[in-house]
Amino acid sequence: MTLGNRKKNAVKAATAAKVDALLVTHLPDVRYVSGFTGSNAALVLTGNRAVLFTDGRYTAQAKAEAAGTRVVIEKKPAVTAACEWIERAGIQRCGFDAAHTTVAALEAMRKAVTSKVRRSLFHPVGALVAALREVKDADEISRMRVAAALGCSLFDQMLSIIEPGMTEIAVAAELEHQARLAGAEGMSFDTIVASGERSALPHGHATTAKLPRQGFVTLDFGVILDGYCSDMTRTVHMGNALPGEHEAYDAVLEAQEAAVAVVAPGVTAGDVDEAARSVLRRAKLDRFFTHSTGHGVGLEIHEGPRLAAKQTQPLAEGMVITIEPGIYIPGRFGLRIEDMVLVTATGGEVLTPSPKAWIQL
CATH class of the missing domain: 3.40.350.10 (Creatinase/prolidase N-terminal domain)
Structure with missing residues (x-):
């Protein structure tokens, strides 16, 4: 356009x-x-x-x-x-x-x-x-594909870098440094690195806390390329899982994939939210899902539509949305999985195809 x-x-x-x-x-x-x-x-x-x-x-x-x-x-x-x-x-x-x-x-x-x-x-x-701006044209989608791909490559790099004892700030700094070297104009938002008990903070910005030998580490980040934002979250686990952690991860992954699966033109934003929330409800974890399922992304990191309960706005072909269910259990752990998804004529195309299965470091 x-x-x-x-x-x-x-x-x-x-x-x-x-x-x-x-x-x-x-x-x-x-x-x-x-x-x-x-x-x-x-x-x-x-x-x-x-x-x-x-x-x-x-x-x-x-x-x-x-x-x-x-x-x-x-x-x-x-x-x-x-x-x-x-x-x-x-x-x-x-x-x-x-x-x-x-x-x-x-x-x-x-x-x-x-x-x-x-x-x-x-x-x-x-x-x-x-x-x-909610519906992207072909040029915008092309730019956002590149930004999303850069985010995926950064996550792949971080898997070989993060280790117990690193501070969350050091992880964020390394990720942002690599983003700049790869050509990013900046980060879409303050990089979130939340580990151990701090992973139960949905917006746990990086601190001097050290990554645990045993526990979750959530990485939520995005880059800006040619004016357009990317956004993705992956949660990895340091060491062996403690009781209930693997089951919780599997439930969040199932919820995230269920929401991605219903994306299509005409489906309402509330329908997508409910697809994720219903999975966590069956797993008796829905009370720990304390935010909306996603949002639009483009020139800004948060754009319309808002994917939340009772939102009646229908999705339209060309929208780029995030799908990011998570659970946060105070004093124990939290985790979130997020993809950028393009609404196509036939469904949803994941623009951030980095692995989502359980990753143990």
Whole structure:
């Protein structure tokens, strides 16, 4: 899909929301619609115009990246300049994404225009661009395949590196170092390395704790390549399993694979969640599954749809989602298994095919 088509789709969504223009300020949305990757920008879309506002640091970059978009370089804040332009253009109703607009930001938008239009100009219309981003085009999917493959190769490398006595921070540092050497622009999020009793923390960021001689180690990480994120989790075991650990791992693996198996266009996000949760319910472990089953991923690590109980949004071909059930038993252990899955016309394609069977180091 070209940037031109993305602009048209965004304008079409704005028209359906009964506004004359759309003010885009969330930077991933700005990038998706215009191609601009800078850290300061506001984009205005109308029926036949696209205007990007940024500052002098990005004069050359904006003109190179934002093909087909008028670029305005301003010394004042980009959003202020955009709002002033919106008023001068005679726009009567301008939509904005309330989910990414703070009360303070909205107040600044209103102060940028004259009092006679202040109360009538800006209208919350929801996350219109974010909704468009949920379904990936062929180019986006290609980029995400590469990012996912890099994540898999990093996990394979870590299997020969991690050993009892290493600190969680050392494991995270080595993984991130190897990611950078392989060309990653950065990590999708703070790398999670949680071992022993700390594996019972769903978001146990790496600490100075040492990997045990006997116990689980959960690795949850992702890389950014060409702007797109990857996300995967694997849990390995150091030494021989303690009572109940192998059985718990098998239950989580069965739950994860059951959820992957039901992925298809038209299946609801809640259906996928229930496929995983029902397996853990039968194993009497569901009370230890304390988070949703997954989420969309793309230019951001967390995008729509949200895969959780009672979520009625249907999956669509081209979505890239995570499926990541886990259990967390305080004072004992926790484990999680996560894949990125592409929704295809016929089902779900796992983009992170690293081994998921029990790994003992």
